[in-house]
Amino acid sequence: MSRCLNYPDQIAEHTRLKVQDAVEALGYSPNFGARAMAVRRTNTIGAIIPTMENAIFARGLQAFQEELRRHGFTMLVASTSYRPDIEEEQIRTLVARGADALLLIGHERAPEIYDFLDMQGVPSLVTWAFDEDAKRPSVGFDYAAAMHEMATKVIDLGHHKLGLISAEVAWNDRAGARLLGLQRAMTSLNTGDLQVIETKYGIEERAVAFDLMMRSGPRPTAVFCGNDVLAMGALRRAANWESISQTTFRQLGLMTLNLHILLSQP
């Protein structure tokens, strides 16, 4: 029977048909776990992302999945809500489930986790982050450079009081790199006034972040947001602040892919 399903060409016509009939009649479905155990391989790649609520991850996974499918692989997803402890748990879970390899977001995690993966012989690919020097392969962007370039441009426009609404930086090298790029630009251009607000991803937290920034300390004339999700949260809240020009705002409403928000004249 096993041969019949896996190497149908090595089987005599009539035997194959007999088996096929039985399969249909019995509603047979192969048991993946048993197969995996026998061949010691699952053709499965595990992917662990912070959250599916950020479309950037959801879309990335969708594409990854389709590509894997094309090559006969299956993707297993898990999400961590940006919590390192949950991530570790998910990694262990996926390895236990026999993932042949793992897709991970960002480089930053406890070394024991990498040791664990090494012992288990499970290869991993880091994405949404790139580091030449890392021991593992990675593919991603240079967030620090991107942020540096953007900040330079904004500062050149005359903005000196800047704000950054960022995801929590701890264990998030993307957020860290963006902050770094911004700080570097400010240093090299001798601009000193930066207000950083770290926020969680909840609806409420995101909304509050913008108000907080506008209310506390010297009000920035330009606010950067670490990503689209944060930007949308800030945008919605910005609508309540009359100092923000309608035109600018309307344009921004369309630029959902934009990473920064300009507020008023410097």
Place this chain on the structure above:
Amino acid sequence: MSRCLNYPDQIAEHTRLKVQDAVEALGYSPNFGARAMAVRRTNTIGAIIPTMENAIFARGLQAFQEELRRHGFTMLVASTSYRPDIEEEQIRTLVARGADALLLIGHERAPEIYDFLDMQGVPSLVTWAFDEDAKRPSVGFDYAAAMHEMATKVIDLGHHKLGLISAEVAWNDRAGARLLGLQRAMTSLNTGDLQVIETKYGIEERAVAFDLMMRSGPRPTAVFCGNDVLAMGALRRAANWESISQTTFRQLGLMTLNLHILLSQP
């Protein structure tokens, strides 16, 4: 060893420690497949959605997953790109992987699939759709009623030339119900002019749909969109049509949760 990990209290202290040490030293990780095979149960629920690109599904799954986790269950996700054949494949895959139950989107699928699930003894829950009469449990909304109510309101505002940008209706009971609700409202209010455009979910297709609607036939004064993703696509394109008032448009830009787009005065 098995006992040690599963019923540690039935084990003598020193034996347990010995095992624990070995676990650490060897970097042991339990094999999920083997366990599942032995206990004939995976504590895993499979979830199959059309696409993760629609945030409504992604967010729903995120919540579902967190709740499952809380109860010691794991979620396995798969997506179908709205293709019935892929959905069937994914269902079989998840069943093969030993999913204890399945979460499915919408009721509409080939009866053989339900037969298959019955034979395998895999229970399923249908969501994003509700049907009292269905043999399976389901939880969802009454799209037809919602669309009916909305359409009635819009028609009352004086709009008679209506448009609907919809996902492909085949095998998608949500899209079907929305169309039905719209048609019913029009019938009962004696309004006859409806132009329907079905579109795929690709970026390009979505953008084209709106232009197509504006160019062909009697131009509608109100366009409904089946969901947020379609609405955003239409909105972006609508920006190019000058007949659309800026004010309306700006408001709409903010109402990303809105299901319909009003265009011009009726």
Place this chain on the structure above:
DNA sequence: TTGAAAGCGCTAACAG
């Protein structure tokens, strides 16, 4: 409290 062994569903190797 521990050791031993059967068996979960499958594949691969070997013999016929």
Place this chain on the structure above:
DNA sequence: CTGTTAGCGCTTTCAA
């Protein structure tokens, strides 16, 4: 080409 069997890693009896 087909039948048979060992063994994948685990749990669960059953004995000791």
